[in-house]
Amino acid sequence: MGFLRSTLGRHLLYTVVAAVLLWLLTLVFSDYNNFQLATLGSYAIAIAGLSLLTGLNGQISLGHGAFMMVGAYTTALLGKHSHLPLAVVLILSAVAAAAAGLITGIGAARLRGPYLAGVTLALAVGLPELTIKYASALGGEQGVAVNPPVPPGFISQTSANRYLAWIVIICALVTFLVLSNLIRSRFGRDFRAVRDDEIAASLSGINVARNQVLAFVVSAACAGLGGAVYALAIGIVNPAGFSLVLSIALLTGAVIGGLGSLAGAVWGGLLLVYLPRVSDSLSSHLSLSKAVSSNLSLAIYGVVLIAVMLSFPGGVQAGLRLATGAVRRRFGGSRRPRGA
Amino acid sequence: MTRVLDYTLNGVTYGMIYAAVAMALVLIWRATRIVNFAQGAMAMLSTYVAVSVLERGANYWEALLAAMAFGLVAGAVVERGLIRPVENKPPLNAVIVTLGLLILIEAAAGMIWGDSFRAYPAHFSVVGLKVGRNHIALSDFDLYVIGAVVVVMFALLVLFRWTGIGLRMRASAFEPEVARLLGVRVGRMLTLGWALAAVVGAIAGVLVAPKVFLEPNNMDNVLIYAFTAAILGGLDSPVGALVGGLGMGLALSFVGGYLRSSLETPGAFVILIVILMIRPTGIFSGAVPRRV
Numbered sequence: 001m002g003f004l005r006s007t008l009g010r011h012l013l014y015t016v017v018a019a020v021l022l023w024l025l026t027l028v029f030s031d032y033n034n035f036q037l038a039t040l041g042s043y044a045i046a047i048a049g050l051s052l053l054t055g056l057n058g059q060i061s062l063g064h065g066a067f068m069m070v071g072a073y074t075t076a077l078l079g080k081h082s083h084l085p086l087a088v089v090l091i092l093s094a095v096a097a098a099a100a101g102l103i104t105g106i107g108a109a110r111l112r113g114p115y116l117a118g119v120t121l122a123l124a125v126g127l128p129e130l131t132i133k134y135a136s137a138l139g140g141e142q143g144v145a146v147n148p149p150v151p152p153g154f155i156s157q158t159s160a161n162r163y164l165a166w167i168v169i170i171c172a173l174v175t176f177l178v179l180s181n182l183i184r185s186r187f188g189r190d191f192r193a194v195r196d197d198e199i200a201a202s203l204s205g206i207n208v209a210r211n212q213v214l215a216f217v218v219s220a221a222c223a224g225l226g227g228a229v230y231a232l233a234i235g236i237v238n239p240a241g242f243s244l245v246l247s248i249a250l251l252t253g254a255v256i257g258g259l260g261s262l263a264g265a266v267w268g269g270l271l272l273v274y275l276p277r278v279s280d281s282l283s284s285h286l287s288l289s290k291a292v293s294s295n296l297s298l299a300i301y302g303v304v305l306i307a308v309m310l311s312f313p314g315g316v317q318a319g320l321r322l323a324t325g326a327v328r329r330r331f332g333g334s335r336r337p338r339g340a
Numbered sequence: 341m342t343r344v345l346d347y348t349l350n351g352v353t354y355g356m357i358y359a360a361v362a363m364a365l366v367l368i369w370r371a372t373r374i375v376n377f378a379q380g381a382m383a384m385l386s387t388y389v390a391v392s393v394l395e396r397g398a399n400y401w402e403a404l405l406a407a408m409a410f411g412l413v414a415g416a417v418v419e420r421g422l423i424r425p426v427e428n429k430p431p432l433n434a435v436i437v438t439l440g441l442l443i444l445i446e447a448a449a450g451m452i453w454g455d456s457f458r459a460y461p462a463h464f465s466v467v468g469l470k471v472g473r474n475h476i477a478l479s480d481f482d483l484y485v486i487g488a489v490v491v492v493m494f495a496l497l498v499l500f501r502w503t504g505i506g507l508r509m510r511a512s513a514f515e516p517e518v519a520r521l522l523g524v525r526v527g528r529m530l531t532l533g534w535a536l537a538a539v540v541g542a543i544a545g546v547l548v549a550p551k552v553f554l555e556p557n558n559m560d561n562v563l564i565y566a567f568t569a570a571i572l573g574g575l576d577s578p579v580g581a582l583v584g585g586l587g588m589g590l591a592l593s594f595v596g597g598y599l600r601s602s603l604e605t606p607g608a609f610v611i612l613i614v615i616l617m618i619r620p621t622g623i624f625s626g627a628v629p630r631r632v
Contacts, residue, residue: 054432058430058432060432060435060436062439107616107617111616114369114374114431114435115375115571117439118375118564118567118571118612119609119612119613119616121377122564122567122605122608123609125561125564125605126564126605126608126609129603129605129606130606133603133606244560248439248442248443251436251439291450291451291455292451294450294455295446295447295448295450295451295455295556296447296451298443298444298446298450299444299447299448299451301440301443301447302440302441302442302444302445302447303440304440305436305437305439305440305444306422306437306440306441306444309426309433309436309437309440310422310425310426310437313429313433
């Protein structure tokens with residue numbers, strides 16, 4: 001029992017339970033639901049990375065769409081030009097995004113709030129334009145098609161989308177396991193110390209710049225992995241798919257779930273998957289014009305960002321924590337100390 | 341040789357527009373220590389208002405006035421309604437709110453006016469002036485753009501340097517507590533700062549519209565160039581905004597001219613990173629002591 005009480009043991013237990021539940025879900029889900037689950041997972045991976053960076057380390061990034069793009073294009077190009085196994089492709093995609101994160105992070109480590117936002121904004125707008133400049137290698141406006149992952153022989157009966165959902169679930173659970181342990185390790189404490197007071201942190205012996213670059217690299221790697229599995233799910237990568245809107249949508253997802261909360265990233269993923277559908281059905285119900293309906297989800301992202309920040313900066317997870325806290329106090333249960 | 345001249349002239353014209361938007365960013369930064377990422381979007385919205393006024397039969401100048409009036413009101417409303425609640429929160433909150441505003445405005449403009457590109461009349465000839473037998477890359481309209489931005493800059497200089505209200509605004513920005521003790525209505529001055537910045541932005545939006553066409557995202561790149569310009573000059577310095585804007589205009593004109601226009605935004609990114617590595621507080625700002 002001792003192992004299960006340790007942080008790693010507890011997280012492993014959660015991961016195994018989540019894996020079993022999700023696996024059962026994929027079995028009852030329709031093909032389309034599995035596809036949605038896969039996109040949700042890919043968004044959640046990227047949002048978890050952003051949430052870690054912004055919520056825990058206090059660095060904002062509007063460029064996570066660009067890091068997703070690096071991961072997605074790496075997957076697409078490796079799939080097109082090589083025969084590497086999928087796991088290797090996914091790892092290389094995360095590494096490529098991490099490298100992009102390292103370069104941005106080194107520049108970013110000297111920057112504070114709005115400056116950093118501006119630099120990463122330039123990245124989000126500028127990077128997709130490179131695909132047009134280097135159209136012969138990167139496919140230009142049309143982009144590059146991604147071959148769907150083929151289930152290996154022993155589970156060849158599985159539908160493509162169910163297999164896809166499994167891949168994304170594995171990636172997401174591994175990411176969440178690594179991040180949740182990271183958050184509770186020395187690195188996580190250092191991240192928070194730097195966020196709360198850089199000078200106090202550096203006086204306590206933390207190398208602030210290195211710490212911030214590390215957070216950026218980890219975060220970009222998550223976005224890259226998210227982008228890689230997103231590319232597998234969507235089947236094509238093109239610059240329009242990784243516009244500034246994606247970066248802002250990711251930020252909205254992180255904000256609504258609760259900045260710094262891994263569970264919040266799942267709420268964010270849900271928002272990103274379902275908001276376009278909800279706004280589509282809303283538009284057809286209210287028979288809105290094309291101009292209105294095509295901008296509706298964008299407007300909702302804007303309203304959500306503003307409303308959450310003005311009225312409830314902690315997001316869904318902070319609300320849940322408040323609610324469960326109130327219930328516990330009401331019924332006098334003992335409150336097990338739990339991290340955020 | 342003519343190519344160098346053309347790129348230079350082209351860079352100066354665009355540079356003046358970037359300088360105007362950079363100036364709007366600097367105004368807000370000085371007043372509230374917030375970078376308004378919705379600055380470009382607010383300018384775009386004001387320009388759409390101008391288009392609607394034009395379509396009702398008004399002339400160019402009436403439309404410009406309408407855009408400025410709209411900017412004035414919008415800037416004040418945004419500051420009072422959205423920014424005031426996050427002013428004393430962590431800076432991240434304000435950044436996220438202005439980003440939310442950015443996409444909300446872009447979505448709203450798309451809903452009202454559609455996502456298609458619109459031409460905006462230039463009012464002056466856009467044909468390059470003739471020097472000898474060649475046309476150079478400087479038209480009557482370009483001269484008007486440069487002149488208009490110079491007038492705006494001069495008006496701001498006069499306002500801040502030689503009027504009572506300008507003095508009160510500067511006092512509110514630099515020492516809010518002392519200013520309040522001396523009877524300055526600091527809150528009102530901050531609102532006025534946002535409103536003024538939005539007016540400057542609206543002018544820039546109307547000036548740039550004939551060059552880049554009008555659509556809901558047309559100011560995204562302009563905002564990034566202006567932000568880079570503002571950083572180049574140090575976010576605190578109006579002179580820096582002007583020099584930074586011209587510098588960005590020239591740099592991007594040469595990058596776009598000699599390399600490829602799709603490299604302009606990545607170029608701005610590289611310039612931004614390089615400046616921030618060398619001088620994080622910009623070229624024109626003094627040493628800034630960090631909180632200890």
